[in-house]
Amino acid sequence: MSDLEYKFVSARKVTVIRAPFSGGQGKGGVEDGPDKMEEFGLLRDIAELGWTATVDDPLAKFDLATLKADPSDVYGNCKRPKMVSDCCRLIFDAATAAHENKTLPVTVGGDHSIGMATILAFANAHPDGGILWIDAHADINTPSTTPSGNLHGCPVAFAMGLEEDSWPPHFDWIKQVKHKVRPDRIAYIGLRDVDPGEKKLLKELGIAAYSMYHVDKYGINKVVEMALQRVNPSGNKPVHVSYDVDAIDPLYVAATGTPVRGGLSLREGLFLVEEIAATGNLAGLDIVEVNPALASTETHIVDTVNAGLSIARCALGETIL
DSSP states (O other), rough: OOOOOOOOOOOOEEEEEEEOOTSSSSSSSGGGGHHHHHHHHHHHHHHHHTTTEEOTTTTTTHHHHHTTTOOOOOEETTEEEEHHHHHHHHHHHHHHHHHHOOOEEEEEESOOHHHHHHHHHHHHHOTOOOEEEEEEOOOOOOOTTTTTOOOGOOHHHHHTTTTTSOOOOGGHHHHHHHHOOGGEEEEEEEEOOOOOOHHHHHHHHEEEEEEEEHHHHOOOHHHHHHHHHHTTTTSSOOEEEEEEGBBBBTTTTOSSOOOOOOOOOOOHHHHHHHHHHHHTTTEEEEEEEGGGGGGGGHHHHHHHHHHHHHHHHHHTTOOOO
């Protein structure tokens, strides 16, 4: 049972939003992340920390495997834009409902393309709130800059409304969303693989971005302090954390789609969410890119899934003492 206060979720209620989605990239298996997290005890862990959980499965009506296999779902160099858009719109609606009901949405993926939905929903519920994007990658490519065409590398650009003229028409619904994510309300932690077009955008927009260089130079505590100061300078606004497990070094998290060596240690990765939880401002959480199919050993599956569960527990108030 956690005794931490959550100022924006006073009833200690969680909405677990299942997002078994792999359409934002080509590798299979990441759609099994939510099932594995639940199999290893996600809902039990939430309950033991004193939260009441409901489960929302907004993509259940789709045959996701058939959608992903549709060869006609392309637009320019963008792969599966209709699938990504249709699914993200449903996740956006689910996250919006969770915020309206004063619950804490915990979205479990699935690949990180779903982040465009969750951070958009957060920005509309809390226009002055802050977002921390914890990831090895910046995920701010636009359709015109993405080298691969995989839309899990573009969610921040969509949520910010960047270069809308280059978007596939499937994403026109985002253009109607009232509040886009503002450059001064998002910060990155853990970056170490950033494309040239992304570097340019980060600099031009003045987005706070803390790479592993900054973690090495200042330490994780100072980096978290700096990031929170940038996105939540008053210290009393809600914060959403969108956490790609590949932010943690593959030594600890091997079963993920785009691992990059030189990442956060497991303790740094958990301290980060412990510290955010301690502020009392956490109002949304994503845990994405757990991919059991990419494990080469059973130990890799266990380690990666347990890392995801540990992120959830620390975000929801688990402390060492």
